[in-house]
Amino acid sequence: SSALVCWLCGRVHRIHVMAEQEAETTEPPVKRLSFLREEDEAFFEEDENRNQEQAERNATMRAWLLERRHRVEAEPSQKPTALDEFVTVDRPAPSRPASEDDQPPWFVMRPSIDNPVLRLHEELLDFFDFMQHTPHELTARREWVQTVTDSCRELWPGCKVRVFGSFYTGLSLPNGDVDIAVTDVPCKQGTAMKILADRMLANGDVSWLEIIESAKVPVVKLRSQACGLRADIVINVPDGIDSSKYVRDRLKEYPQMRPLLVFLKYFLLQRGLHETFTGGMGSYLLCNVVLHFLQRHPARHNPRQYLSTSLGHLLFDFLKYYGQEFQYERQCISVAEGGNTFNKSDRGFKGKGKGKGKQLCVESPLDSNVDLGAACFKMPVLRNLFSHSFHCICALYLNRSPPENSMLCPFLLDPKHPVITDRHKLLIEQPVALRGLPRASERA
Known part of the structure; x- marks a missing residue:
C-alpha cells in the first residue's frame, strides 16, 4: 500500500509540473482593442435590438401577404370587362340636347360645321x-396707368414710365395686373419705392400696397382705389420692356x-x-x-x-x-x-x-x-x-x-374655374368693379 501511495503522489506531482510547463509556453490572451466608447457600444446594442424588432415585423408582414395571396388565388377569377362594353370610338357619340348650363360661357353652337378640327378652330x-378686354376695361386700365404716371412725374419730372408685360402684349388676364417700369429715377431703388408708395397713399390713389424688396426684382404692388385694378411697379429695371417688345413684334409676324x-x-x-x-x-x-x-x-x-x-x-x-x-x-x-x-x-x-x-x-x-x-x-x-x-x-x-x-x-x-366664372360675371352679372363700365341692367 505504501508503494501505491508513492506512485499516486508521483503521478500528481508530474501532472502539476506538466501544467506549469504548458502555462509557460502558452501566450497570454490578447485583449480586444475597441475604438468605441461605452455609450457608443450601448447605442449599437440598442440599434441591433431595433433591427431585430423590425425583422420580426417584416416576417409578420410577409406571412400576412402570403396568406392574402393564397386567399385571392383560391377565389374564383372574374372576367375582365371588354373595351367595347363601355366605350365606342368607331361611331359618333349619341347626340343629346345641350342647355346653356352645360356649356361654357364662350361656346357658340354651329350645327353647320361637322368637321371636329374646324369646330375646335x-x-x-x-x-x-x-x-x-372690352373697351371699358381698356379705358379703366389706361386711366390707372395715367394715375401712376402722374405720381411718378410729380416726384421725378425727368423719369420715364412705360407699360410692359402681358398688358403691353395683349395677353393679360381680364382682371390681371398691369406691369409698369419707371426708369431714369435719380435715387436708389429701395428709397424710390418707398417714396412712391408714400405719395400714392397721400393722394388717396390706392386701397392697398406692398413693397417686396427681397424679390429677385424688387417690386411695389398696388391696388387702385378707383377701379380695384392692381399694378406691379419696378424701378430702374428696363429688362421687361425689351422682352415685351420682342414678343409684341413676333405676335405681329x-x-x-x-x-x-x-x-x-x-x-x-x-x-x-x-x-x-x-x-x-x-x-x-x-x-x-x-x-x-x-x-x-x-x-x-x-x-x-x-x-x-x-x-x-x-x-x-x-x-x-x-x-x-x-x-x-x-x-x-x-x-x-x-x-x-x-x-x-x-x-x-x-x-x-x-x-x-x-x-x-x-x-x-x-x-x-x-x-x-x-x-x-x-x-x-x-x-x-x-x-x-x-x-x-x-x-x-x-x-x-x-x-x-x-x-x-x-x-x-374647366368652365367652373374661378378665372372663367369671374370673367363671366364681369361681363354679364357684376361689371361694377371697373369705373365707367355700365351695369347689365343699364345695357339692357
Whole structure:
C-alpha cells in the first residue's frame, strides 16, 4: 500500500509540473482593442435590438401577404370587362340636347360645321374673344396707368414710365395686373419705392400696397382705389420692356400665335403650372415655346398648307410635338434667326434640380447665354400633361362628338374655374368693379 501511495503522489506531482510547463509556453490572451466608447457600444446594442424588432415585423408582414395571396388565388377569377362594353370610338357619340348650363360661357353652337378640327378652330377663336378686354376695361386700365404716371412725374419730372408685360402684349388676364417700369429715377431703388408708395397713399390713389424688396426684382404692388385694378411697379429695371417688345413684334409676324397663347396660358393656369417661381412655364417662356413651334411647323414654308391649317391643327400638332416628339434630354430651342435646335452640351445648358436632364432648354433671344427654361423644373409634369391632352384631342376627333358639345370642355378647360366664372360675371352679372363700365341692367 505504501508503494501505491508513492506512485499516486508521483503521478500528481508530474501532472502539476506538466501544467506549469504548458502555462509557460502558452501566450497570454490578447485583449480586444475597441475604438468605441461605452455609450457608443450601448447605442449599437440598442440599434441591433431595433433591427431585430423590425425583422420580426417584416416576417409578420410577409406571412400576412402570403396568406392574402393564397386567399385571392383560391377565389374564383372574374372576367375582365371588354373595351367595347363601355366605350365606342368607331361611331359618333349619341347626340343629346345641350342647355346653356352645360356649356361654357364662350361656346357658340354651329350645327353647320361637322368637321371636329374646324369646330375646335372656331371654339378657340370664341374663347379668345371671350377673354379679350372690352373697351371699358381698356379705358379703366389706361386711366390707372395715367394715375401712376402722374405720381411718378410729380416726384421725378425727368423719369420715364412705360407699360410692359402681358398688358403691353395683349395677353393679360381680364382682371390681371398691369406691369409698369419707371426708369431714369435719380435715387436708389429701395428709397424710390418707398417714396412712391408714400405719395400714392397721400393722394388717396390706392386701397392697398406692398413693397417686396427681397424679390429677385424688387417690386411695389398696388391696388387702385378707383377701379380695384392692381399694378406691379419696378424701378430702374428696363429688362421687361425689351422682352415685351420682342414678343409684341413676333405676335405681329405670326397672327395665329396670339389665340394659341391665350388658350395655353389659361390651360396652364387652371393646373397651377403657369408661374416661374413654382417651377411652371411663365408667360415669356411660353411665348418662346409657341414661337419655336410655329417656326418649325411645315405650314410655315408651304403657302398652300398654310391656308388649310387651322388653329385646331396647330393645337393638335403643338401638344404632339412637346408631349411626344421633342427630345428634352439633348435638344435646346433657339428662336433667333428663324428658329432651330442645337445640342444642350454645345452651350453647357444643363438645367437645375434632380430631373435637370429632362428639363426644357430655351436660349433667350435677347441674351444667348441665358437659358429661359432653367427654372422650369416641372417640365416632366408639363410633358405628361401635353401628351395626355394630345390623346384627349385624338379621342374627340375620332369620336366625332355632336356639334352642340364643346371641344375644349371638360377635358382641356374647366368652365367652373374661378378665372372663367369671374370673367363671366364681369361681363354679364357684376361689371361694377371697373369705373365707367355700365351695369347689365343699364345695357339692357
